[in-house]
Amino acid sequence: MAPIIQVALDLLELDRAVEIAKEAVAGGVDWIEIGTPLIKSEGMDAIRTMRKAFPERTILADMKTVDTGALEVEMAAKAGADVVIVLGSADDSTLLDALRSAHKYGVRLMADLISAPDPVKRAVELEALGVDYVNVHVGIDQQMMGKDPISLLREIAHKVNVQLAVAGGLDANSAALAVKAGARVVIVGGNITHSDNVTEAARKIRQSVDCPDAVEIRCVGTVDQEIREILKEVSTSNISDAMHRKGAMKGIHPLVGGKMVGTAVTVQTFPGDWAKPVEAIDIAKEGDVIVIYNESKDVACWGGLATLSALNKGIAGVVIEGAVRDIDEVKNLGLPIYTSNTVPNAGDPKGFGEINAEITCGGQTVKPGDYIVGDESGVVVIPAERAYELARRAKEVYKNEKRLFDEIKRGGTLSEIMELKKWEKH
Secondary structure (H helix, E strand, O other): OOOEEEEEEOOOOHHHHHHHHHHHHHOOOOEEEEOHHHHHHHOOHHHHHHHHHOOOOEEEEEEEEOOOHHHHHHHHHHHOOOEEEEEOOOOHHHHHHHHHHHHHHOOEEEEEOOOOOOHHHHHHHHHHHOOOEEEEEOOHHHHHOOOOOHHHHHHHHOOOOOEEEEEOOOOHHHHHHHHHHOOOEEEEOHHHHOOOOHHHHHHHHHHHHHOHHHOOOOOOOOHHHHHHHHHHHOOHHHHHHHOOOOOEOOOOEEEEOOOEEEEEEEEEOOOOOOHHHHHHHHHOOOOEEEEEEOOOOOOEEEOHHHHHHHHHHOOOEEEEEEEEOOHHHHHHHOOOEEEEEEOOOEOOOOOOOEEOOOEEEOOEEEOOOOEEEEEOOEEEEEOHHHHHHHHHHHHHHHHHHHHHHHHHHOOOOHHHHHOHHHHOOO
């Protein structure tokens, strides 16, 4: 029997959710999950609407029930759900009452292991209680921290016989791994719903789960490589959104455009003293970004010779709160440079200052090793300790905006699609 593909509609707008579900079904999706955010936004009407729109499809209601199990299962069942999702970490009394209600109203129960303290042990207990499915689920916030469900799925599959579902950032590659690891139900959210071509994204998942052995498994590089790969794909605007509008430098603009991604080598120096900025070139490694605070906009600490030296070293770019000169040469060389000013005059190499100390540049604190991203919109600073998380969150912003862009191209307006008036404070 072919694995089941379940699309998780974690949206807030019901009309959008119905349209996306139609496109996903056209691509081969079997089951339609009404996500918790949509249920919280629209209530049981979300289930009723999906039931009416898809009378032949299996509809799941992700209630994330943790208490009043019988009542919430009854609500979802009467609204038209075929499967009700409860939290696996709920008390046994809640789950048993939910099961009684499920049997009474002819629906199935899926227990979600998201955030369970000991998911393997709990999966065994849930099977003994009699749930129909156990969902091995790594939540969005956990995904952002680098967790994935496949290794956990493999471990649980060896302990239980209950039908297993799996969820947590799955794409065509990891969906194939999930099937091989024992998943009966493959749950995909953003990699379908945030795609600018939902039908094609669903079709790729369909092909992957139907023929998992034919999928070429990508090699996973280091965390740093993955961070850089994601940051090259997303924009500084995506990153700023992911950081809740933080991280953007003030007063720093592209002098030489081009995408810039790298880890910071910081320089603190004094007006016109270009010794430390130039010495930082020798310290920096290939793929680093030199970030300079020079204090003065009237005397340059960087120019054409420094730029050529940086290019020879493989440096990814330069950010300067201060001034740059030799603009024609710098532009011809093509190294991405972001600065607050340009002037013709330089200072002298006196050697005052520090390299790889914590500095402030463009109003942002920058520490050695922080990730620096620049494009035509400006420069953002990503703290090294949160770089993987924020890169992943920026990727989700990017995917969601691609989907919105596609919907606007079809003739809608941004405010209509996002139902802005509905969410305004009153």
